[in-house]
Amino acid sequence: MEFDLIHRYFKTPFGGLAQANPDTVLFGIGDDCATLRLAPDFHLFTSTDTLVEGVHFFSDDPPRVTGWKALASNLSDLAASGASPLGFTLNLSLPEIDENWLAGFSAGLLDIATRFNCPLVGGDTTSAGSNPLKTLSITVFGQAPASHLGFNRAHAKIGEEVWLSGTPGLARLGLLLEYQRRGRLEQLCKGHELPQVQALLAAMPAKLRQIAVSQLGMPVPRIELGLQLRGLASACLDLSDGLSGDLAHISGASEVSAILFQSSLESMWRKLWPEIDQQANAAGLLKVLLVQTLTGGDDFELCWTAHPNRHDAIQSLKVGLHCVGVIEPGSGIWLQSQGASRERVSSCSFNHFAEIQN
Known part of the structure; x- marks a missing residue:
């Protein structure tokens, strides 16, 4: 049964992608x-x-979406290292054989593997035994010229700019919308936060809702951007656990502080939602969006530092790149308002052992 499943849903549909890369996939x-x-x-x-x-x-979740996201999270790590994909392995632990789920999962996985030319080269499929939950593990392999050793988190330097791709916080909005659809929003939002989030979700235009849900389920890893940042970025990582928590990894490893400009982060949201200033409570909505950017996860966008003399070169790479801060002496993450006052930001990241089950 195990080998039949491997052939039907993985070896056969993925075989063409491996054969299309004979120089890298030998077996x-x-x-x-x-x-x-x-x-x-x-x-x-x-x-x-x-x-x-x-x-x-x-x-x-649609299994096709799960298949896409499973590989996307790994490819995002390659993007944050400036490496191009070589291939990946997949381990599946399943409580039962659900062929409809396997067919959809395999299709989504193949979609993203094909898009980024990342062949499936091996793995394992096992029974989960008495565990009723599916577990998916992927290991991805990539390569880069020997002259490029990645973007080490300890390489941020005082005076460098802090950059973001995309709009971090979008996936968190998608998660809030999914919980709201299930009638469980209060599980994610406690106390005074709940009415503020409800007001935000009620004000969001339909197009932004669609983008947020897509960002949560089918994020697009920034492989091309990672390759373009070779020679431009110093430290870099992907945003999987929230901007404040992830940027704190760079701050701590480099023994510096990161100052985020509130006006730049708000401008980032205004580009995506230009009508927001027409809302009666625009300032309040922007504040809630700012919280999602700082503490949300699963965006799989890139965050990096670069010398100011690289600013124009980075800005010319593509639309949707934002310079949002600066590296200074000190420690921790700080938010600077337009009035020049600064507030230390709690480095909140996703906690695998505290987050509720969905």
Whole structure:
């Protein structure tokens, strides 16, 4: 049964992608080990992530969406390192054989693997036993020229600018909308936060709602941007656990402080929602959006630092890149308002052992 499933949903549909990369995938699914070949004078990059049903994805999420997101989270790590994909392995732990779910999951996985030319080269499928939840683990492999060693988190320097791609916080809005749809919004929003979030969700235009839900379920890893940032960025990471918590990793490793400009973060949201200033409570809505940017997760956008003399080169790369802060002496993450006052930001990240099950 196990080998039949592997052939039907993985080896056969993914075989063409492996065959299209004969220079890198020498042997793939079907042998005890996959054999990958790096380009001459290239280094290997690797990352692994695990997704658990009820923690990282809803039980009733479309399986095609789950398949896409499972690989997207790993490819985002390659993007944050400036590496191009070579291939990936997949481990599935399933409580039962649900062929409809497997077909949808495989299709979503193949969609994103094909888009980023990342062949499936091996893995394992096992029973979850008495555990009723699905567990998905992916390990991704990438490569970059030996002259590029990645964007180490300890390489941020005083005076450098802080940059973001996309609109971090969008995935959190998508999560809030999903909880609202399930009638469980109060589980994510406590006390005074609940009416503020409800007001925000009620004011959001339909197009922004669609974008937010898509960002949550089917984020697009910034592989191309990561490659373009070689030689431009110093420190870089992907935003999987919220801006304040993730940027704190750079701040701590580099022994510096990061100052975020409130006006720049608000401008980022205004570009996505230009009508927001027409709302009666625009200032209050922007404040709630700012909280989502700082504490939300699962955006898989990039955050990096770069010398000011790289500003124009970075800005010319593409639309949707935002310079939102600066690196200074000190420690921690700080938010600077338009009145020049600064407030220390709590480094709130997703806690796998505290977050409620969904």
